[in-house]
Amino acid sequence: MSKELPKTYDFKNIESKMYQWWWDQGYFKPTNDPASINHDPDHKPYVISIPPPNVTGELHLGHAMFVSMEDLMIRYHRMKGIPTLWVPGTDHAGIATQMLVERALAKEGIRREDLGREKFLEKVWEWKDKYHDRIVAQIRRLGASCDWDRERFTLDEGLSKAVREAFVRLYEEGLMYRGSRIVNWSPKLQTAVSDLEVEYKSEPGTLYYFKYMLADGSGYLPVSTTRPETIPGDSAVAVHPEDPRYQSYIGKTVRVPIIGREIPVIADEYVDREFGTGALKITPAHDPHDYAIGKTHHLQEINIMTKDAHMNEQAGKYAGMDRFECRKAIWADMKEAGLVIKEEPYQMSIPHSQRSGEVIEPMISMQWFVKMESLAKPALEAVRSGEIKIIPDHFTKVYYNWLENIQDWCISRQLWWGHRIPVWYCKDCGEMMVSRTDIHECTKCHSHNVEQDPDVLDTWFSSGLWPFSTLGWPEKTPDYDYFYPTSMLETGYDILFFWVARMIMDGIHFTGKVPFTEIYLHGLVRDEHGEKMSKTKGNVVDPLIVMDELGTDALRFTLLVGSTPGNDTNLSVKKVEANRNFANKLWNAGRFVIGALDKAPAEADGEVEPTAADRWIWSRMQEVIRDVERLFGSHQYGEAGRQIYDFFWGDYADWYIEIAKIQLNKGGNTAFNTARMLIRILDTCLRLLHPFTPFVTEELWGHVKEAAIDKGEAFAPAAGWEDALIIAKWPEAEDYNDAEAVSALNRLREVIRTIRNLRTERKVEPGKRIEAIIAAGDSKAVFEDMKHALCYLAYLDEEKLVIADSAEKPEDMVSTAVSGVSIYLKLHDEVDAEAEKARLNAELKEIQGQVDRLEKLLASPFAEKAPAAVVDKERARLAQFKETAANLEGQLASL
RNA sequence: GGGCGGGUAGCUCAGUUGGUUAGAGCACAUCCCUUACAAGGAUGGGGUCGCAGGUUCGAGUCCUGUCCCGCCCACCA
Numbered sequence: 008m009s010k011e012l013p014k015t016y017d018f019k020n021i022e023s024k025m026y027q028w029w030w031d032q033g034y035f036k037p038t039n040d041p042a043s044i045n046h047d048p049d050h051k052p053y054v055i056s057i058p059p060p061n062v063t064g065e066l067h068l069g070h071a072m073f074v075s076m077e078d079l080m081i082r083y084h085r086m087k088g089i090p091t092l093w094v095p096g097t098d099h100a101g102i103a104t105q106m107l108v109e110r111a112l113a114k115e116g117i118r119r120e121d122l123g124r125e126k127f128l129e130k131v132w133e134w135k136d137k138y139h140d141r142i143v144a145q146i147r148r149l150g151a152s153c154d155w156d157r158e159r160f161t162l163d164e165g166l167s168k169a170v171r172e173a174f175v176r177l178y179e180e181g182l183m184y185r186g187s188r189i190v191n192w193s194p195k196l197q198t199a200v201s202d203l204e205v206e207y208k209s210e211p212g213t214l215y216y217f218k219y220m221l222a223d224g225s226g227y228l229p230v231s232t233t234r235p236e237t238i239p240g241d242s243a244v245a246v247h248p249e250d251p252r253y254q255s256y257i258g259k260t261v262r263v264p265i266i267g268r269e270i271p272v273i274a275d276e277y278v279d280r281e282f283g284t285g286a287l288k289i290t291p292a293h294d295p296h297d298y299a300i301g302k303t304h305h306l307q308e309i310n311i312m313t314k315d316a317h318m319n320e321q322a323g324k325y326a327g328m329d330r331f332e333c334r335k336a337i338w339a340d341m342k343e344a345g346l347v348i349k350e351e352p353y354q355m356s357i358p359h360s361q362r363s364g365e366v367i368e369p370m371i372s373m374q375w376f377v378k379m380e381s382l383a384k385p386a387l388e389a390v391r392s393g394e395i396k397i398i399p400d401h402f403t404k405v406y407y408n409w410l411e412n413i414q415d416w417c418i419s420r421q422l423w424w425g426h427r428i429p430v431w432y433c434k435d436c437g438e439m440m441v442s443r444t445d446i447h448e449c450t451k452c453h454s455h456n457v458e459q460d461p462d463v464l465d466t467w468f469s470s471g472l473w474p475f476s477t478l479g480w481p482e483k484t485p486d487y488d489y490f491y492p493t494s495m496l497e498t499g500y501d502i503l504f505f506w507v508a509r510m511i512m513d514g515i516h517f518t519g520k521v522p523f524t525e526i527y528l529h530g531l532v533r534d535e536h537g538e539k540m541s542k543t544k545g546n547v548v549d550p551l552i553v554m555d556e557l558g559t560d561a562l563r564f565t566l567l568v569g570s571t572p573g574n575d576t577n578l579s580v581k582k583v584e585a586n587r588n589f590a591n592k593l594w595n596a597g598r599f600v601i602g603a604l605d606k607a608p609a610e611a612d613g614e615v616e617p618t619a620a621d622r623w624i625w626s627r628m629q630e631v632i633r634d635v636e637r638l639f640g641s642h643q644y645g646e647a648g649r650q651i652y653d654f655f656w657g658d659y660a661d662w663y664i665e666i667a668k669i670q671l672n673k674g675g676n677t678a679f680n681t682a683r684m685l686i687r688i689l690d691t692c693l694r695l696l697h698p699f700t701p702f703v704t705e706e707l708w709g710h711v712k713e714a715a716i717d718k719g720e721a722f723a724p725a726a727g728w729e730d731a732l733i734i735a736k737w738p739e740a741e742d743y744n745d746a747e748a749v750s751a752l753n754r755l756r757e758v759i760r761t762i763r764n765l766r767t768e769r770k771v772e773p774g775k776r777i778e779a780i781i782a783a784g785d786s787k788a789v790f791e792d793m794k795h796a797l798c799y800l801a802y803l804d805e806e807k808l809v810i811a812d813s814a815e816k817p818e819d820m821v822s823t824a825v826s827g828v829s830i831y832l833k834l835h836d837e838v839d840a841e842a843e844k845a846r847l848n849a850e851l852k853e854i855q856g857q858v859d860r861l862e863k864l865l866a867s868p869f870a871e872k873a874p875a876a877v878v879d880k881e882r883a884r885l886a887q888f889k890e891t892a893a894n895l896e897g898q899l900a901s902l
Numbered sequence: 903g904g905g906c907g908g909g910u911a912g913c914u915c916a917g918u919u920g921g922u923u924a925g926a927g928c929a930c931a932u933c934c935c936u937u938a939c940a941a942g943g944a945u946g947g948g949g950u951c952g953c954a955g956g957u958u959c960g961a962g963u964c965c966u967g968u969c970c971c972g973c974c975c976a977c978c979a
Contacts (some may be wrong), residue, residue, distance in 0.1 A: 015941070207977070214979085232979060282978050289979095296979075356977060401906060408905070408975070500974090535914065537972080569915070569927095574907075575972085577914060585927050588941045599938030641918070649916065649926075664938075760945090767945045773934055802936095857923075864922070868959040877921050877960095 012601070012710060016594035018558035021706045026147060029705075034733045035152045039090040041485035053084040054092045054493040056474045056523075057153060058506070059161065061100035063107050063138040066145035068532040068540070068578060069499060071550040072570070074149040075563040076529055077497045079644060081152055082698040086737040092490050094477045095146070095153035097139055099162040101425040101466040102196060102362050108134050108424075124423050131424050135160075145551065150559055150701045152733070157486070159477040161469045162426065169476035170426045170469050171443050173517060178441045182378045185430075185439075189291075189298040190417050192370040193360040194316035198421035199374050201465060202414060203505055204361045212355035216284060216348035217341055219244050219261040222269050228256055229348055231283030233355055234293075235341070236334040239266050239322040240311040243289040245300060248274035250285055264346050265337060266323055273304050292371050308371055316368045330368070375419040375428060375462070382512040383410040389511060389521045397526045398642050399573040402500060409504050418465045425463030433457050471509035474522035481517075493523045500528040500573055527642055528573050532566070535579030553583055560700035561587035567699050568648040589652060590703045593696070596660050597707040600685045601714040606671045607682035609719040615680045618670060619755075619789055620796065622748035624663040627654060628688055632740035635695055651695050659688055662756060669795040679721070686715050686722050691738045701733065708732040751789040754826045755797065758790075761825040762801040762832065769821070769834045776804040782814040782829035784890070790828075816901045823850060824894035827887045844902055851895040854888055861885040 029035060039050050055077050060070055077093060085091045108131050109119055119127045139160070146153075159166060177183040190199040215235050218227035228244055241263050246253035253272075260269045277300055278287050291301025291308040301308060311321045318325040318333050325333045341347050358367040387410045389395045390403055397403045419428060431440045433449035434456040440446050449457050472480070474496070479487040492514070496507060507526060514522030533539055534546040541547065553562050557580075564586040570576040617625075631654045638647035663685075670681040689711060697704045709732070715722040729735040758781065771777065781797075783790045790797065790810045798805040813829070816822045820831040821843055861881055864870075870878055 012938095014939070230979090234979085277978090279978050287979055294979075296977090358977085399907095405906065405974070412976085504975095531973095537914085571916080579914065579928085581928055582914075584941075588939095591941050592939065595939035595942085597938080602938070638918095643918075646916070646918090653926075660938085661943085668937095763944060764946085767933070770933085773944085774936080860923085864960090869922085870959085872959045873921065881922075 012594075012598050014595070014598075016558075016591045016703055016707075018560065018590070018702060019555075022148070022150075022559055022702050025702050025705055026150065029152065029731070029733055030155070032731065034085075034731060035093075035154050036156070037090045037092040037154065037490075041489040046485075046489070048489060050090060052090040052092055052490055053081070053495070054094070054490045055081060055495050055497060056094045056477055056493055057096055057151075058498045058502075059096045059098035059159075059470070059473065060142055060146065061103050062097040062135050062142065062160065063100065063104045064142055066142060066550055068548060068550050068566075070146065071149055071562060072529055072532055072566050072576075073498060074146055074151045075566045076527070076644070077495075078149070078151050078563075078701070079567060079698040080495055080497065080527075082701060082733065083639060083737065085152070085733070086694065086697065086735060088736070092157070093151070093153040094157050094159065094490075095143075095151070095155060096159035096473075096477055097142065097161070098466065098470060099135070099160065099425060101420060101422055101463060102198070102200075104131060104134070105422050105424040106196070106362065119423065127423055135162075148551075148554060148559060150563065152701075157477070161466070161473075165479065166469060166472070166476045167426060169472050169480055170464065171429045172481045173468075173472055173513065174429050174464070175441055175443050176517070177377060182381065183375065183441075184378070185373065185375050187371055187373045188376070188417075189295055189369050189371050190374055191358065191360075192314075192316075192368045192372065193363055193365065194314065194368050195360065195363040195365045196422070197314045199372060199417050199419065200360060200362070200367070201417050201467075205358045205367050206361045207356045207358055210355055210357050212353050212357070213350050214283060214353035215338060215350050217264065218346045218348060219264070219286070219288070220346070221256070222260040222262050228253065228261055228272060228286050229284040230286045230288050232288055233353065234290075234334065235338050236318070236325075236330050237290040237293045237311065238264055238288065238337060239318070239325065240290040240292050240309045241270055241288045242291055242301060242306040242309060243270050243273045243304065245273050245275045245278050245287045245289050246285060247278040247280045248276060250278075250280050253286060264341050264344065273300075273306075275300050275304070293369050295369055298369070298371070310371060312368060312370065314370075316365075374417050375430075375464075377416045377418055379413040379416055379512075382516055383413045385515045386410055386508060386511040389515060395511065395521050395524055395526060398528065402503060402526075402528055402573060406503060406508060410508060416465075418468050419460075419462040420465055421461075422463050425466060426469055428460040428462050428464060430460040431457045432460070467505055467509060470506050471513040472517070474510055474514060475518050491518065491522075492520045495525045495527060496523040497527045497529070499531060501531060503528065530570055530573055530575035533575050533577050535577050535581070537575070537577050548578060548580065553580065557583045557587040558590060558702070560590045560703045564589065564648065564700050568645045568652070570645050572642055589656070590700060592656060592660060593693075593700075593703055594707060596655070596664060597689060597711055599664060600682075600689050601710060603667065603671055603682050603685050604714050604718045604722070606674075607678040607718075608675065609679075610721050611676055611679050613676070615676050617680055617684070618666075618677065619748045619751045619792060620663060620666045620670070621680060621684050622745040623752035624658065624684065624688060626743060626745045626749050627658055628691055629740045629743050632691065632695070632738050636740070648696075648699050651692060651699075655692050655696075659692065662752075663688070665800055666793075666796040669799050673795070682718075683722055686711065687724070690724055693732060694735055694738050697732050697735075705732045708735075751786065751793075754786055754828065755789065755793055757826045758828050758830060759797065759801045761823060762803070762830060765821065765823060765832060765834065766802070771834050773802070776802055778807040778820070778833035779803045780809040780811065780814050780817070780820070780829075780831040782811050782831075782894075784812060784827060786828065787812055816898055822847070822898040824891045824898065827890035827894070829894040829898070840902055844899065847895055847899050847902070851892060851899065854892045854895060857888045858885065858892055861888065 037052060039047055058073055081091050081093045191205050193200050212233055214231050214233055216229060216231045219230045220227045230244055244261055246256065256272045257274045259272050261272055262269055289297045289300055289306060291298045291306050292310045309321055311319055312330060313319050316330045318328045320326045325336060328336060360367055387407060390397060390406060397406060429442055431446035433452060433454055435454040436449060436452040438449050438451040440450055446457055448455055474493050475491050478491050510522050514520060538546055550562060561583050565583045569582060631650055634650050635647045667681045667685055671678045693704045693708045712728045716728065726736055781790055787810060794810065798808060816831050819838055820833045821838055822831045861884060865881060865885060
């Protein structure tokens with residue numbers, strides 16, 4: 008006797024224990040480990056590097072999504088017997104983490120400058136240690152089967168070494184340079200940020216028209232701008248060289264309003280004659296275009312702002328003012344001075360700092376840049392040639408477009424938390440030293456007065472090396488040799504440029520190999536109405552709470568099944584609830600199957616004859632295995648999950664288990680075979696579902712296995728029971744399809760549904776066993792075989808049931824027909840002939856409609872042009888409809 | 903301005919070589935605590951697949967045009 012399992016699946020008690028057990032058993036470790044003595048380098052592994060979450064981040068649905076996806080991929084390959092490695096790790100997340108710590112310190116009234124660099128960094132490391140454990144525990148909770156012994160952190164020793172190696176090599180190759188350029192400056196964070204870290208937002212603004220007075224007093228040049236506060240930084244006014252209105256102005260000088268400085272009027276083709284007044288003020292130090300024009304015309308670059316975007320002494324009387332206050336102040340002053348022409352409302356696209364939100368100020372500063380063009384070329388080629396495949400395909404275009412127009416990458420950040428730039432400057436002779444190791448002495452003048460560049464690198468610089476730095480690069484470690492290049496890069500499409508493209512460029516450049524061969528991009532998780540989740544909107548779904556309430560499997564299944572590659576998915580708690588119910592359905596089906604074993608003999612007595620139902624469910628099972636394999640092969644994981652769900656619930660639980668109850672009661676070989684089939688299907692489904700819902704499947708599988716082993720050898724899978732589901736063999740479809748059984752069961756189910764429908768419609772008491780005659784024609788034998796199941800499922804009176812080839816309708820019965828089978832039922836004592844007539848006519852009308860439709864179809868060119876199989880299918884269908892129609896007509900006539 | 907994705911049941915979404923009666927979950931209605939499961943079961947209502955053309959024997963699926971929504975890239979001050 009098997010032990011009694013609780014009525015509902017208790018995920019709370021199972022999840023954490025199960026996870027620990029998997030880990031303790033070593034199941035997350037790659038088989039064929041390069042460290043082992045029996046290592047076979049030709050047995051190729053399947054490897055994923057985790058997209059490292061921010062070390063101080065809090066788990067959100069984006070994490071839940073990628074963990075679910077990647078864990079699915081890993082578990083699937085593991086079950087296929089492929090050595091799998093999922094490398095976990097975390098990212099130091101320069102700006103994000105530094106902001107967080109600064110904010111926390113601010114609550115205590117401490118600024119980072121008060122602490123100084125060293126003390127501040129100590130604080131951040133403390134944070135890192137504390138929050139690292141939290142995020143990692145949360146990732147584990149999702150069931151991530153990573154090899155935690157190989158966990159890495161972007162700032163750990165090995166990775167820091169990789170970063171230095173990469174930096175120095177780029178420098179030596181002439182791909183890295185330092186220069187004073189106009190960059191996106193974040194006044195709040197007081198650092199440069201890359202182009203990707205700038206978000207443009209459309210906002211209403213004003214276009215200001217004003218007079219640039221000619222220095223010789225002969226009039227003015229009308230100019231328009233959206234940023235009057237930059238006037239003090241103007242070094243020229245530009246007009247189009249062919250603009251007839253302004254020909255006479257070119258070469259003259261004008262006076263900067265309020266400031267009084269004289270600046271030239273220049274001609275440049277960049278100026279759009281149609282826009283505004285057709286005259287453009289040039290502020291090289293605070294606008295990227297003006298900067299470029301300034302360079303060609305050798306204009307002065309006048310920085311008028313401080314690092315926190317207040318006006319500096321170059322702005323004269325406005326010094327010390329915030330830039331937006333200055334805008335108002337200077338405009339007011341100009342109004343007073345009679346320099347204002349007009350203002351008009353104007354929709355603008357304003358650059359904001361992605362991280363800190365404030366308006367970006369273009370500023371000139373000394374930064375480090377990577378030349379991207381030569382790195383981009385092979386990265387483009389790798390995708391163009393098909394060496395790397397992006398899923399879904401349409402993102403290749405996005406990828407090309409970005410790489411074809413790539414700009415140099417500003418990689419220095421004026422922060423403290425991150426990889427310090429490996430460059431030293433001699434304060435005595437000015438020598439610049441780029442080095443893999445720390446420099447204490449000037450290589451030129453041997454002075455010890457050397458100082459390291461204060462800046463750190465963009466976080467994404469280290470992320471770009473992730474797939475190989477985590478495996479030991481630049482060392483040629485056994486891990487690197489065996490596991491690199493990795494197989495699959497799975498992440499959200501939102502970081503295609505930030506991360507994916509850079510890894511490809513870096514991978515090819517530094518290792519000579521593409522870092523992975525497939526890229527799967529998942530969509531973003533939104534709320535149930537497709538809105539972006541945000542704290543201000545209050546629509547954030549916390550995965551931790553969802554897991555607490557509904558279980559990890561339910562969340563995972565929802566995310567996996569609810570998403571198609573590259574498309575955003577809307578998540579609602581309702582869906583998770585439905586999938587919690589599915590986990591519970593699995594659990595209870597499992598309970599039934601375990602109990603069913605007690606009702607069957609332990610072994611067969613001679614030849615075992617499967618019933619039509621057995622043959623039907625086994626055929627369907629093979630079909631599902633084939634479908635799932637095909638869908639996994641094309642990365643349609645969601646559809647695969649749905650197929651298993653539908654089969655399990657709709658075919659196995661709703662029908663086969665119900666029929667099995669009857670078959671078990673028959674005892675003997677039928678019962679034996681039924682119990683074995685119940686076990687085999689359940690086992691197969693648990694295997695197929697394991698990558699989606701690892702916890703409930705592993706737990707249940709363990710109980711099923713135990714019960715089956717107790718029962719006897721006959722109940723074991725062909726290859727025997729493995730130690731755990733997580734490492735159990737992935738199902739392979741048998742070449743088995745019993746078309747006859749499939750169609751017989753379809754017919755049986757139709758008949759049962761039709762009887763139930765009539766019962767409900769005619770309000771027959773649910774508990775009443777009714778008399779029936781089934782005129783089944785050719786299918787008579789099947790119906791006889793399935794007689795008990797039919798009575799059980801349609802609630803017929805078995806003793807009075809008649810199954811015949813054909814039969815006349817008795818007076819006291821109502822009749823109907825479906826799938827060519829005539830059905831007579833004694834629902835009530837009285838039969839309302841008129842009502843029956845009406846109903847049968849309605850049914851006949853519908854069937855006749857089908858007959859007409861199909862006859863027309865088969866008389867059309869369809870019959871010759873469509874493939875024979877398709878035509879045959881329709882012919883068979885027509886034949887059945889015709890038979891049904893004939894049955895109904897006969898029934899009507901007898902009324 | 904360029905590009906991409908989407909528009910299918912009241913809601914959220916599936917529907918991948920075009921195959922002829924378009925599916926699911928939730929919601930809704932009626933009934934049922936039947937010994938795996940009420941987190942369940944049975945039955946039912948609900949869709950001219952955004953619109954207009956085209957290709958085809960056949961179109962939710964392919965092509966063209968068009969409208970609406972969302973996103974990405976670029977950034978004319």
